[in-house]
Amino acid sequence: MVFEAISMVILQPECMLIISDWHTGISNGMKSIFPDASHGFCAYHLANNLKQHCRKRGDVINLYYRATYAFRVVEFDSLMVKMKSIHSKVHDELVEVGIQKFSLVHCPRKRYHMITINIAESMNSCLLVIQKLPIISIAEFIRDLLQRWFHNHRCNARETPTFLTQDAYQHVKDRVLSS
Structure with missing residues (x-):
């Protein structure tokens, strides 16, 4: 039901x-409402699931996060090889999940450096101040808030020459120049 409502206002779901x-x-x-959209997993939630396999291995989770945020394929691959050598079960689960679901560098869409679903937490904190308003006012507030957020992201995306954000692009450029 929520996806059906969202589908009425999303004009280009294939870019989503x-x-x-x-x-x-x-x-x-x-899959049923937005078959052309991409789907990624929250890095934080995925890490919590991986911790079941390596409770006392912070080094494995650290490698996972470094791989998730890697800006270059060669860096990602190197970290995944290292992970496989120290904890093959976690490595294999990540490959089974699909690297495009969690890896910034392998994502088929512009991810804008958004790796977690902290947006949900941000939304919850925004709604605290209006929770006693009538439902129509709350719905209008949410519509306006999301419209502003999506507009800002879309404007930033149009100005981005690559699949990376400006900050990520500069980070990669600096690392390439320093190596």
Whole structure:
């Protein structure tokens, strides 16, 4: 139902990337309502699932986050090889999940350096101040807030010459020049 409502206002779903936890309802809703959109997993939620395999191995989770945020394929591959050598079960689970679901550098859409679903937490904090308003006022507030956020992201994306954000592009450029 939520995806159907969203589909009425999203004009280009083929350009959309939805980041979520592993909730199957989200995946199923996406497949039926937004079959051309991409789906990524929240790095934080994925890390929590991986911790089940390596509770006392902070080094493995550190490698996972470094791979997730890697800006170059060669850097990502190197970190994944290292991970496989120290904890093959976590490596294999990540490959099974699909590297394009969590890796910044392998994402098929512009991810704008958004790796987690902290946006949901941001939204919750914004709604605290209006929670006693009538539902129509709350709905209008949410529409306006999301419209501003998406507009700002779209404007930033149009000015971005690559699939990376300006900050990420500068970071990669600086690292390439220093090596």
